[in-house]
Amino acid sequence: MTPVIHTTGLARTFTTKRGTVEAVRGIDLTVPAGEILGFLGPNGAGKTTTLRMLTTLLAPTGGSATVAGHDLLHDSAGVRRRIGYVAQSGGVDPAVSVREELTTQARLYRLDKADARARAAELAADLDLLDLLDRPCAALSGGQRRRLDIAMGLVHHPDVLFLDEPTTGLDPGSRVDLWHLIRRIRDEWGTTVFLTTHYLDEADALADRLVVVDHGRVVAQGTAHALKTEYAGSPNASLQDAFIAITGRRTPAPSETPIAV
Amino acid sequence: MSTSSTPSTPTIGTARVVPPARPVPSASAALVSDTFLIFGRYLRQTVSAKIGLIFGIIQPLLFLILFGPLLRDVPLGGDGDSWQTLVPGLLVQLGLFSAAFAGFGILIEKQHGVVERMRVTPVSRLALLLGRVLKDIVQMLVQSVVLVVVGVAFGLRAPLLGVLIGFGFVALMTASLASLSYALAMRVDSPQEFAPVVNSVNLPVMLLSGILLPMSLAPGWLDGISRGNPLRYQVQAVRSAFVGDYGGTVGMGVLTALGLVAVSVVLGVRVFRRAGA
Numbered sequence: 373m374t375p376v377i378h379t380t381g382l383a384r385t386f387t388t389k390r391g392t393v394e395a396v397r398g399i400d401l402t403v404p405a406g407e408i409l410g411f412l413g414p415n416g417a418g419k420t421t422t423l424r425m426l427t428t429l430l431a432p433t434g435g436s437a438t439v440a441g442h443d444l445l446h447d448s449a450g451v452r453r454r455i456g457y458v459a460q461s462g463g464v465d466p467a468v469s470v471r472e473e474l475t476t477q478a479r480l481y482r483l484d485k486a487d488a489r490a491r492a493a494e495l496a497a498d499l500d501l502l503d504l505l506d507r508p509c510a511a512l513s514g515g516q517r518r519r520l521d522i523a524m525g526l527v528h529h530p531d532v533l534f535l536d537e538p539t540t541g542l543d544p545g546s547r548v549d550l551w552h553l554i555r556r557i558r559d560e561w562g563t564t565v566f567l568t569t570h571y572l573d574e575a576d577a578l579a580d581r582l583v584v585v586d587h588g589r590v591v592a593q594g595t596a597h598a599l600k601t602e603y604a605g606s607p608n609a610s611l612q613d614a615f616i617a618i619t620g621r622r623t624p625a626p627s628e629t630p631i632a633v
Numbered sequence: 634m635s636t637s638s639t640p641s642t643p644t645i646g647t648a649r650v651v652p653p654a655r656p657v658p659s660a661s662a663a664l665v666s667d668t669f670l671i672f673g674r675y676l677r678q679t680v681s682a683k684i685g686l687i688f689g690i691i692q693p694l695l696f697l698i699l700f701g702p703l704l705r706d707v708p709l710g711g712d713g714d715s716w717q718t719l720v721p722g723l724l725v726q727l728g729l730f731s732a733a734f735a736g737f738g739i740l741i742e743k744q745h746g747v748v749e750r751m752r753v754t755p756v757s758r759l760a761l762l763l764g765r766v767l768k769d770i771v772q773m774l775v776q777s778v779v780l781v782v783v784g785v786a787f788g789l790r791a792p793l794l795g796v797l798i799g800f801g802f803v804a805l806m807t808a809s810l811a812s813l814s815y816a817l818a819m820r821v822d823s824p825q826e827f828a829p830v831v832n833s834v835n836l837p838v839m840l841l842s843g844i845l846l847p848m849s850l851a852p853g854w855l856d857g858i859s860r861g862n863p864l865r866y867q868v869q870a871v872r873s874a875f876v877g878d879y880g881g882t883v884g885m886g887v888l889t890a891l892g893l894v895a896v897s898v899v900l901g902v903r904v905f906r907r908a909g910a
Contacts, residue, residue, distance in 0.1 A: 427753055452755045463750025465742065467678065479670050480754040482663065524750065 376440055376532045376564040377403035377426065383434030383588070384421050395421040397588035398435060405531070408558055408565040410579030412572075414621040418588040419568050420536070426566070427457045427534050440531040453481070456525030456533040456563075460540060462517060463524065466510035470501060470520055473509060474527065481528035488527075495523040499553070515546030522553065526563075533557065535567040539574060547571075551578050572611040584618050592618045660757075667757040671764020675738070679772055690776040692730050693723040696845070697783060705788075709847055713876035716789035721871035722844035723784075724777055724803050725864060729835050729844075731776065732810035735769050736818025740827055748819075758905045762815060762898070769811040770804045777803045795874035798883065802871050805890040806864070812894075812901035819904045842868050863889040 381398040396418040403409050413419040424430035426439055428448040436443070442450030464473045471492055478488035496502045499519045504512060512520060518538065525533050538554070539547040551574070557563050569575050575582055576596045584592040584599075592599060597607050604613035615621075679686065697719070704715035742748050751761060777800055781789070814831065821827050841855075842848075842864035848856050859865045870886020873879070 429749060429752060449755055452753060455753070457750070457753040459746045459749055461744075461746035463746035465678075465745055465747050467682070472674075472677075476670070476674055477750075477754070480667075480751060480756045482666075482755065 374405075374441070375402045375438075376405045376407075377401060377437070377566065379426075379435060379437040379444075381435035382422065382425060382432050382437050382444075384418075384425055384430060385433050394588055396425070396432075399585065399588075399590055401583060401590065403532075403564060403566060405564055406558060406562050408554065408578060408580045409567070410575035410582045411566060411568045411585070412570075412575055412582055412615070413585035414619050417586045417619075419585055422585065423534060423536055423566075423568060427455060428452055429457075453528070454531045456528070456530035458521045458525040458533070458535050458538065460536045460538075462521040464509040464517075464520060467508055469506055469508055470496070470512070471505040473520070474505075474523060477524045478527040483528070491527055495526060499523045513546075514542050515549060518542060518546070518550055519553065522550075522557075526557065526561075529561065530563060532564040532566060535565065537568055537570060539569070539571065547574070554578060572615060576611045584615070586619045664757045664760055664763075667760030668764045668767065671756075671760055672767045673764075675765055675768040676771065679768060686772065686775065688731070688734075690727060690731070690779060693727045693780055694783060696726070697723055697780065697787065700845070701784075701787060709850070712878065713872075714788075714790075716784060716787065717791055717875045718847060718872055719845070720781065720784040720789050720791075721799055721875050722842075722868055723780060724799055724871060725806065725842060725868045726839060726844045727776055727780060728773060728803055728806040728810055729839050729864070732769055732773060732807040733814050733831050733835055734828075735765070735811040736814035736816075736827060736831075737824065739765075739815055739818040740821075740824050743818075743822075759902050762812060762901045762905050765815060766808055766811045766898075766901075770807045773803055773807040774800055791875040792877045794879070795877055798874035798879070799871040802867050802874075802886060802890060805887075805894055806867060809890070809893040809897035812897040816897075816901045816904040838862060838864060841865065844868055847872070863893045866890075 379399050379401045381400065382396065383394070383398050384396040386393045386395055399418070399422055411419060411423070421430065425432045426437065426444070428444070428451050432445060436445060438444065439451045440454035442448075442454065444451055464470075468476075474492035474495060475488045478491045479485070483491060492505075493502075496505050499522065501516065501519055501523060504516060504520075509517065509520065522533075522535070522538070525535075535554070539550050542550065554565055554567070555578070558565055567579070569578075579596070581595055582593060582599060583590055592603065594602070596611055599614045599618070600609045600611060601607045602614075603617040604610070701716065701719050704719055707715065709715060709718045739748060752758075781796055781799075817830060818827055821830070841859040841862045843851075843859060844864075847869075848859045848865060851859065866882075866889040867886045870883045870890075873882035873886075
């Protein structure tokens, strides 16, 4: 089966006043359809830059990639039609109603008016947002907001959903609810999920496979079980120990500051 | 509810449900529908927020009411009376102080991630700019009508055609100033960076365009500098139109206005298109 994401030497350098910074030196990555992939790395490893490239927000300066069947470098419009992206900050206007944001989002993906309304109602029913449709986004709780953000990324039935630190700032109960939701999205729709997280317990519990990046390259990949066995010496070790062995650092930092262009 | 292109929700455990491929619309059809989608979104926001409608018009209204009467018997060196000189200037000032701050909205949206969320969708990059600019034009025209109506109450008399031409200039000027404002807002990170730039450009541009008093009163050196300011020609053109003279001055205004629109929109689109902006 063709992988949903395939990159070869995907790289990004930034030119700053002090010279050239290699944020991503060359990422080789293959993500099969229907996988939940956890993308980990310490602060400054190139996680965010890679995510921004894969979601067409940042043009790569080297390498090649296919995302959802489209060439990332030459057909970013094609990639955009087939991917969903949920940023850490979400992306809804607090003053706008849930219904309007969902409908507008569907229209941005070129659904006609009737289809967009139907899709908004369908997603709201599915993601437990039905009672909130006519509330402004600002009135939603943290967990509700995250469900809305994810619904926004699903309006067009994407092949792959990119989630940037989806549970940051949520209370433990909402985090677990969100894990269930993410699994359900994959199980019900077969959507591939590419998520970054700085919670190693989350990566352990949620992801089918983990990719660890450091210094702009992939430094380890495999199931949590395999990484623990290989790097921490036992499948019963903590993922934290494996992560320290791989990167020499304690935990993935909460958020990576993207380098300004 | 269910149409051929909206698959119903599958049950748990089904294999991946692939919706039928949606035909990709032609670029121009997509541009038009995307532009109206963006236009509608921001028009609804402006109408429901109300504050934006009041914000830009207060300053020109204050000038009209508190400064206009001072000019009644002052020789201004132009055709027509003082109101026919002042109100066209205030229409341009409205553009400078309202359209030039249009980018403020995008700064707030950037903080909420709205701009990035839209940039990941297939929406036309040009439409992201044009839809917003179109909304600014509508907003500015509403404000212009208010300004002219208040002007008439204070004693302005001008031919209808001339006033309509004046509104046309307001629309063109809004298209250019708002595009530049959005381009700037996309490049800076905070209102603290944005506002000083706009203010430091706006004031000299306003003074050098003869908005309050015509540049015919200026000494040679000042008049010379102001000829490098495209808005000067638009102020002159609107004044000319307000006294019923639709000749060369209006033509020169149209040329400079269109030139400024072309440069500004091209610049704006480039910024919106740039990945990572």
